[in-house]
Amino acid sequence: MSSQDASWDEAAVRDLHGDLVDQYGAVGATDAHGAESDPDPGDGVRQLITTILSQNVADANTERAAESLFSTYGSFEAIESAPLDELAEAIRVAGLAETKAERIQRALAAIREETGGAYSLAFLDAMATDEAKAWLTEIKGVGPKTASVVLNFHFGKPTMAVDTHVERVSKRFGLVPESASNARAHDVLDATIPDELTYPLHVLLIEHGRTHCAARNADCDNPVCDRYCDCEWC
Structure with missing residues (x-):
């Protein structure tokens, strides 16, 4: 065939x-x-950030950038409030550092505003897949692939x-x-x-x-x- x-x-x-x-x-x-277990304590937020880092870059550099990011900043709040140039330097190895830093901070702000202060995507679990994908892709810089990685790998959505x-x-x-x-x-x-x-x-x-x-x-x-x-x- x-x-x-x-x-x-x-x-x-x-x-x-x-x-x-x-x-x-x-x-x-x-x-x-049906997806690999994701022990992420951020209820999908770490998965989202790592997937943004992975855009248009090799896996090895994604891992290096994520390690640098999460060792430099001790919380999602610290990542959101960091000076943009400082954040970009922490993830430089992922390429497009300034663009990805903006996307990460924009995503964290959207999550915090949606939840009333918490850095958690747990609310997506109760949504239908299409609704959850629509919420994520409303964030500038989060496309359908990034949204689908988070929803399938972390939440098991089809x-x-x-x-x-x-x-x-x-x-x-x-x-x-x-x-x-x-x-x-x-x-x-x-x-x-x-x-x-x-x-x-x-x-x-x-x-x-x-x-x-x-x-x-x-x-x-x-x-x-x-x-x-x-x-x-x-």
Whole structure:
């Protein structure tokens, strides 16, 4: 089934998941929500800040920036009230430091104002997924991918975080129209993928994108590409 003739009903998505599991193995231990446990004491706030840091930067630099940030400041209040240039210096390794510092402080201010003074996103847990995503994306600098990471990884809500690998592979497999924007790709995948497969397919599509389905010179000599892909290297 190439992307030209794919019909992505629930059964087809489950077949894709099974084929990816056969190729890469099942996604590791998860909590009851279906996402990796996040022991974050900030009720999702630390996850949000770390995800903002991760925008357009390698994982290793995200980790270094987060370690610097949380060792420099002892509380979310201190991060929000820090001089912008000082905060930017603490996260310099993440790139776009001034922009990300502004986004972090803007997000913390929005959370504090929403809760009446607490730095907690726990209120999102009681919201429907679409409502929670809308609240987060109202914050300037928080797009659908950042919102989906927080909602799926921390709260276990069924919304797919669409990074460059997920978007590229989904388009090559015909899960998402080739012309779709990243925001539209989020909407299409959320409507197509069964809730309990949202997180494992996120992980498996990234693995496939990294291992075989690269942006250029893809390695298509594998059973998943044979069945689902018809990119220019297949």
